[in-house]
Amino acid sequence: MINEEELFSFGADLKTYGPDDLIFSEGEVPCFFFLISKGKIKLNNYNEGGKEFIQGIFSRGQSVGLSSLFTEKAYPVNAVAVEGSEIIRLSKAQYFQFLKQHPEKYFTIIQCLSEHMHYKFLMMQSMAFQKPAQKLLTLMTYLKDHHHDKSEDVIQILLTRQQLASLTGLSVETVIRVIKSMEKEGILKIQNRKIFY
Structure with missing residues (x-):
């Protein structure tokens, strides 16, 4: 910045x-x-x-x-x-x-604040309307879209289950259950307890 x-x-x-x-x-x-x-x-x-x-x-x-x-x-x-x-x-x-x-530098500040507002709008919409799987998908898609190396098809989600829960308003138990379900559906992969999306 x-x-x-x-x-x-x-x-x-x-x-x-x-x-x-x-x-x-x-x-x-x-x-x-x-x-x-x-x-x-x-x-x-x-x-x-x-x-x-x-x-x-x-x-x-x-x-x-x-x-x-x-x-x-x-x-x-x-x-x-x-x-x-x-x-x-x-x-x-x-x-x-x-x-x-x-x-x-004001242009950089506006970009930074706008990016933060965009994230907030996505997460507020997710909190208001979506099911647990959709909340997690919204967050992980945001992280993937804003990953520094856009050439990668799959990224490691560098957040703990507790952090995912705290970011989405879900319980840790729900996050664990939904992530396992998403793995079974082929939406993401879990290797050595690490999430790849």
């Missing part, structure tokens, strides 16, 4: 997070632009019963919490490291100064 060295030249720092470390929490006021340099970050919420709902999982080169910087509103989600991660952090004031000096 943005060259890391450009961010460092504006005073950014590099923060290291371990698995399950909190980057920011729901209700917190945005103070930084975050760019993932290494690892994976999930955006999540919890319902009253403590069940996690994952809003999205992001990796190297992607930003988290970007829309909240522009709305002047508190974060509506938590950002949590899925694995050991490194994040470049630039203060909000410096980030806006960076954009003033590099207005061409």
